Structures are given as C-alpha cells and as structure tokens.
Amino acid sequence: MVYNKETGSEPRIYGCTRTASALLSHCICIGFTVFIALLSRPGTSWFSWHPFFMTLAFSFFMTEAILLFSPHGSPLKRFSHKTKGRVHGILQGLCASCAVLGLAAIYYNKHLNGKAHFTSWHGVLGLLTVCVVGLQSLAAVPLIYHSLAKGWSLAKLKRYHAATGMVTYLLGSASLLLGLSSAWFTGSVGEYTWYLSALCSALNALVIMSQVSSAYTAKKRLMS
Numbered sequence: 001m002v003y004n005k006e007t008g009s010e011p012r013i014y015g016c017t018r019t020a021s022a023l024l025s026h027c028i029c030i031g032f033t034v035f036i037a038l039l040s041r042p043g044t045s046w047f048s049w050h051p052f053f054m055t056l057a058f059s060f061f062m063t064e065a066i067l068l069f070s071p072h073g074s075p076l077k078r079f080s081h082k083t084k085g086r087v088h089g090i091l092q093g094l095c096a097s098c099a100v101l102g103l104a105a106i107y108y109n110k111h112l113n114g115k116a117h118f119t120s121w122h123g124v125l126g127l128l129t130v131c132v133v134g135l136q137s138l139a140a141v142p143l144i145y146h147s148l149a150k151g152w153s154l155a156k157l158k159r160y161h162a163a164t165g166m167v168t169y170l171l172g173s174a175s176l177l178l179g180l181s182s183a184w185f186t187g188s189v190g191e192y193t194w195y196l197s198a199l200c201s202a203l204n205a206l207v208i209m210s211q212v213s214s215a216y217t218a219k220k221r222l223m224s
C-alpha cells in the first residue's frame with residue numbers, strides 16, 4: 001500500500017507503528033525518570049538533586065510536552081490544538097524550571113567541594129543545553145503574542161519553533177547520554193542497565209524526531 005495523495009491517508013501499518021512507538025515513549029519517559037529518582041534518592045545530598053531534576057526536565061517534561069501533539073499517541077487527542085498548545089507551554093515551563101534547579105544544584109555542589117566548573121564535555125554541553133532551553137522558551141513568546149514578530153507569518157514562526165525545538169531536544173538527549181557516561185552513573189549501575197538506559201534515551205529521541213519531522217512533511221505534502 002502506498003501514500004494516498006487524494007485523501008492524505010497513510011497505510012494502516014504506519015499508524016499502528018506510530019501509536020506503538022508513542023506508547024513506548026510514554027512508558028520510557030515515566031520509567032526512566034522513576035528509575036533515576038530511585039537511584040539518585042533526591043534530598044540525600046546536593047548532588048542527588050542534579051540527575052533527578054535534569055531527568056525530570058528532559059526525559060519527562062520535554063518528551064511529554066512534544067508527545068501531546070502526536071496524532072497517534074497523545075493523551076490529549078480529543079482536545080483542540082489551542083488547548084494542546086497551552087499544556088505544551090506549561091510543560092515546557094516546568095522543563096525549563098527543573099533544568100535551572102538541576103543546574104543550580106550541581107553548581108552549588110561543586111562550589112561546596114571546591115571543584116572547578118564546566119570542565120567535562122557533559123558540563124559544557126549541559127550548560128549550552130540549559131541556555132538553549134531558555135532561548136527557545138523566549139523565542140516561543142511571539143507564537144502567543146504574534147504582534148511581537150512583525151513580518152513573520154504564524155506558519156513560518158511555527159516551522160522555525162518546531163525545527164529549533166528538535167535541535168533543543170537532541171541537545172537534551174546528548175547531555176543526558178553524557179551524564180549517563182559520568183563516573184557516578186557508571187559506578188552505580190551494571191553494564192546491562194547502562195546499555196538499557198542509553199537505549200531508552202536514544203529511542204525517545206528517535207520517536208520525537210520522527211513525530212516532528214513527519215508532522216511537517218505531511219503538511220508540505222498536503223499543500224503541494
């Protein structure tokens with residue numbers, strides 16, 4: 001079966017695969033966040049807040065904020081696009097807040113221990129990621145107050161927001177993966193758990209990339 005240009009419909013198997021992968025992504029982002037929370041035991045030290053808040057921000061809030069637009073696996077499938085946009089904004093706000101708290105926790109922990117800051121690839125990329133999350137949130141304001149971006153159509157703003165959002169998500173996943181390569185994590189889990197954790201993070205990134213890119217290629221196909 002091939003893509004039907006008249007109706008814009010896809011073969012059923014594609015829809016089933018997308019639903020299955022979105023469901024898998026929901027399970028991963030909840031399971032992985034709970035796993036890191038149990039492992040880091042937030043509150044037991046200043047450091048413990050860092051993996052907890054960062055996983056909550058990037059694995060849970062950011063993933064759910066994008067998955068809610070999924071035509072196949074959204075928990076808000078029956079709601080209007082406007083409502084989805086509002087919930088997306090709230091979840092991204094929570095993501096940015098958790099990212100700032102996670103950064104503050106590790107910064108303060110290093111300060112207490114007299115260690116130098118941003119000396120590893122994880123630290124540098126992590127800092128860049130938190131800055132990009134802040135910029136991405138600021139750049140989203142004209143989507144609500146359109147008059148702020150004179151000369152830009154709403155469709156163009158949305159396209160740019162989605163493209164830069166994908167880059168932000170990839171940065172978050174890369175920082176998370178580098179965090180999993182830290183001495184703390186590799187020393188806390190066995191080999192199989194490490195591979196499984198890395199796989200979860202990579203799978204989520206693949207599902208999100210595929211959802212966002214296919215949403216925009218589908219629109220292009222319908223317009224052509």
Ligand code: HEM
Nearest residue numbers: 051054058107117118120123126127175176179182184185
């Ligand atoms: C996307 C999520 C994450 C971001 C943006 C991030 C960001 C950062 C930043 C900016 C630092 C350096 C702070 C400084 O030098 O003052 C850092 C350090 C650290 N992070 Fe993360 N982190 C993330 C996730 C994780 C996770 C999931 C773990 C553990 C599994 C982790 C473990 C560590 C460790 C052990 C350090 C101290 C050693 C070092 O500086 O590399 N991080 N993180």
